[in-house]
Amino acid sequence: MTLMWVALGAMTIVGVLIIILPVLNFRPKQELSGDVINAMVFKDRLKELDQDLIDGRIVQSEYDQLKQELELTLLSDVGVSELGRRRGQGGKWMIWPVVLLVPAAAFLVYWTEGYHPELKEWFSTEQRMQRVMPMMMAGNFEAVEKEDIGVDDFIRALQRQLQSNPEDDQGWYLLGVSYLQVQMPQQSELAFSRALGLSPNNVDYVLGFTQATLAANGGNMTPEIRRTLEQVMRAQPDNPKPYMTMGMAMFQDGDFKSAIHVWELYLNREQVDPRAAELLQRSIEVARNEMAQSSGATQEVAAGPEVVVTVDVSDEVKANLNPTDVLFIYAKAANGPPMPLAVVRQPVSGWPVSATLNDNNAMTPAMTLSKFKEVVVQARISPSGNAIPQSGDWSAEPFPLTVSEGSHRVELNIHSRLP
Structure with missing residues (x-):
């Protein structure tokens, strides 16, 4: 923020100098003055x-008599010339009003047209991100969680950092992880591929x-994904990530027995990560x-909570919707991670719309409603269709x-639009 005010001050000084320097350096054209011309005419006539x-x-x-009249005419012309010269030297009085008015006008225009409270909030977030990024790169995730920075702010900070340092493989990896959290798999895949291109033997990548x-x-x-995960298991048998990934893919495919088997393979090892x-x-x-x-088993399963959400839109929103727009209905922890606990994603349709949020539509089994x-x-x-809120979304x-x-x-x- 301080740098911005310094830059604005420097720009104001430059603007003032651009205006007043030509005034200070102005010199009239070197032409014969009226007195000289009148004297020459007087001599010729005499x-x-x-x-x-x-x-x-x-x-x-x-x-x-004619000589006397000629002398009187010369005196009259000299008086008029002196008056014009005095008038011609009076323009520099405008310098000080310009020096004062230009900065005042520039500040007024910026405050009414260019300043927004969101800028102050973004500068504050940017300062926190400068403090958080080294901790994130060092793997100190507990300290990062205490800073209470949203995933969208973290993504923007990573994007900015990677623009200045595109060879940072760990930055690309963290960007891929962040994209996964906000359900942007295509962008995540591209980020991970950049990280792999820079460090192809990194198992995490x-x-x-x-x-x-x-x-x-x-x-x-796919068979290729399965082979990749099995290779990682053989190379790093104590790494829980390949077991978790493969088991989750089997779980989502409905093969619960195989998912349990893969997860138990890790749990049965001698050294396991407690978390x-x-x-x-x-x-x-x-x-x-x-x-x-x-399987229709008689074993009673405790029913979890569910939230039946009915969503309607205002007439203004309805008039601006397109068939390709996407509706997100979700629940997030009031004091917890930014990742949704349950989410329903569907194209816009007739209104009102109803959806049920429960543990069945959780993003991960560990983070449920x-x-x-x-x-x-x-x-x-x-x-x-972006999972991250953006300008122009209806909310x-x-x-x-x-x-x-x-x-x-x-x-x-839904009645308001994000700025």
Whole structure:
């Protein structure tokens, strides 16, 4: 922010100098003054009178009278010339009003037309990002979480950093991870491919690219993806990421038994990561419950909470919608990670629209609606289909909700547009 004010001050000084320097350096053209011309005319005329007197064309009395009239005319012309010269030297009084008015006018125009409160907020976020980026690069994610920076701000900061340093493979990797969090698999795949191009033997980059390819492929695991994950398992058997990725792909494909088998392969190892083990245990419980429901087992499965959301739009919004626009209905933790706990994505259709948010439409088994008590329910229409809110999107007012067992009903009205 300080740099911006310094730049504005420098620009103002330059603008003032551009205006006043020509005034200060102005010099009139070097032409003969009126006094010199009048004197020359007087001498020529006086010579003519002398010659007329010598030649006898006029008498002495006429000569004296004409000479007196010529002298009076010269004095009158000199007075007019002096007055014009005084008037011509009076323009420099405008310098000081210009010096004062130009900065004042520039500041007024900037404050009324160029300044927006969002700029101050962005500069504040940018300062925090300068503090956070080294921590993120060093892997200190706990410190990053305390800064409370949204994924969209983090993505913008990474994009800016990579513009100045496109050879930063870790930056491309973090950008790919961020794109995955906001459900932008194609962009994530491109970011991971850039990271792999710079460091092709990095296993984390290989896994990131595989996860992005899975997401872009609708969660369907191709033989090539399976071979890649198996190669990583053999190369790094204690790394939980390939087990988690492969099991999740099988889970989304409905092969719950195979997913449990892959996850248990990691849990049965001697050295396991405690956080990964806890996440996989929860995933195995969810997969077993899904198996019980799909097989018609009599084992009772606890029903999680659900939120039935009804979304309507104002007449202004309805008049500006296109068939290609995408409606997002989702719930996020009121005090937690920015990733949605449950999300429904569908094309715009007849209004009002109803959707049910529950654990079945969670993005990951570890981040579900039933694991948080305080959530925020939102609805947004994106003309671009982008999961990240952008300028021009239509949005409803966020609805805070305390989640408990059973069904909850929420009504949202989309009526405002993001600036």
